[in-house]
Amino acid sequence: MNNNLNKNKYDWSLLLIISILFVIGIVLITSATQFDKKRLMIQSLSFVMGIFVILMSAMFDYRIMKRYEKQLYIATIVLLLLVYVPGLGKAQFGARSWINLGFMDFQTSEAAKITFTLAYASFLDRRKNKLDTMSEILPALMYPVPILLLLLKQPDLGGVIVFISITLVCLFVAGLNLKFIFNSLVIFALSTPIIYKFILRDHQRVRIDAFLNPGDPSYEGNFQVIQSMTAIGSGGFFGKGLFNGTISQYGFLPVTESDFIFAVLGEEFGFVGMAFVIILFFLFLSRIYAISKHAKDFYGTLVSTGFMGMLFYQVMQNIGMTIGLMPVTGVTLPFVSYGGSSMLTTMITIALIINIYSKSHSSFAY
Numbered sequence: 001m002n003n004n005l006n007k008n009k010y011d012w013s014l015l016l017i018i019s020i021l022f023v024i025g026i027v028l029i030t031s032a033t034q035f036d037k038k039r040l041m042i043q044s045l046s047f048v049m050g051i052f053v054i055l056m057s058a059m060f061d062y063r064i065m066k067r068y069e070k071q072l073y074i075a076t077i078v079l080l081l082l083v084y085v086p087g088l089g090k091a092q093f094g095a096r097s098w099i100n101l102g103f104m105d106f107q108t109s110e111a112a113k114i115t116f117t118l119a120y121a122s123f124l125d126r127r128k129n130k131l132d133t134m135s136e137i138l139p140a141l142m143y144p145v146p147i148l149l150l151l152l153k154q155p156d157l158g159g160v161i162v163f164i165s166i167t168l169v170c171l172f173v174a175g176l177n178l179k180f181i182f183n184s185l186v187i188f189a190l191s192t193p194i195i196y197k198f199i200l201r202d203h204q205r206v207r208i209d210a211f212l213n214p215g216d217p218s219y220e221g222n223f224q225v226i227q228s229m230t231a232i233g234s235g236g237f238f239g240k241g242l243f244n245g246t247i248s249q250y251g252f253l254p255v256t257e258s259d260f261i262f263a264v265l266g267e268e269f270g271f272v273g274m275a276f277v278i279i280l281f282f283l284f285l286s287r288i289y290a291i292s293k294h295a296k297d298f299y300g301t302l303v304s305t306g307f308m309g310m311l312f313y314q315v316m317q318n319i320g321m322t323i324g325l326m327p328v329t330g331v332t333l334p335f336v337s338y339g340g341s342s343m344l345t346t347m348i349t350i351a352l353i354i355n356i357y358s359k360s361h362s363s364f365a366y
Helices: 012-032 037-059 062-084 108-125 134-142 145-153 157-173 178-199 202-212 222-235 261-293 298-322 340-358
Strands: 089-092 095-100 105-107
Touching: 012 037, 012 261, 012 340, 037 340, 062 089, 062 095, 062 108, 062 145, 062 298, 062 340, 095 108, 105 108, 105 340, 108 145, 108 157, 108 298, 108 340, 145 157, 157 298, 222 261, 222 298, 261 298, 261 340, 298 340
Parallel strands: none
Antiparallel strands: 089 095, 095 105
């Protein structure tokens, strides 16, 4: 057998889980879009390209990236600035977050998640167990601020929270003083009225208001949530069957192929289908956690846990907003929601995680 395809170089259980989630996503997108060939092609091509990157990852050593922290950080900022290049940047869904590649629109913040995580992990790797004084903590907290400001300018509140999730998980793993974390949470809680009034934009405040008044359909976003919960509730235990969802099939719920794809799952496959997907995500995240624990070096642990924090938040946010537990944002469900840029960049994160696994596979019990 070719050494590059040696079983020890790939976490086949992780690959199996994401493949099952992808197939489920294709089935749901087919139903939600009434067999939109272009979207199905983009989704499938992005997944296949991702599989190719994963297979090639065995020839690469993630530890090389630790040397290029500055370049990766600059690349993160450049990616977020590309959306302002005339003729390239594109505004849609109320945010200037995409660039037009001709055959598809690419959300640059998706790629920026990868470059930022790799750069921030390198930054914190040098500060392991030293984050107990303000002279060390302040630079670590300021590091993501320029990126967060660029995201707020787009504006992309969902993206901001994703980057904050990556930052907090990495800081915790790097040994940030727990007392400081507690104090920060208290300060954040006390400052929420200021953030709400002076930092958030009008449409972002509306989303918060809608979340706090879930039963009022007059708030923008609540209509989708109410329709989503109705769809999920009507699915019952086993669902109405593929292509038989009334709310998802007849246009009563918008963006069913991406933001609200979990509602399509609930209506057509019921509680059983939703529970199956949630179990798959639990196994998926548990596997990443196991890989991070056995990483060959601390940099690998930071990278894998940073990605785990990112993916955990995306799963919780997407599922949570479809059932009214989280505010509505444009965060997709990994491997399941439609989105070429989201699929491809998520697959690249899996390639990096599997690369971390391959460099430390001897530590695992088979």
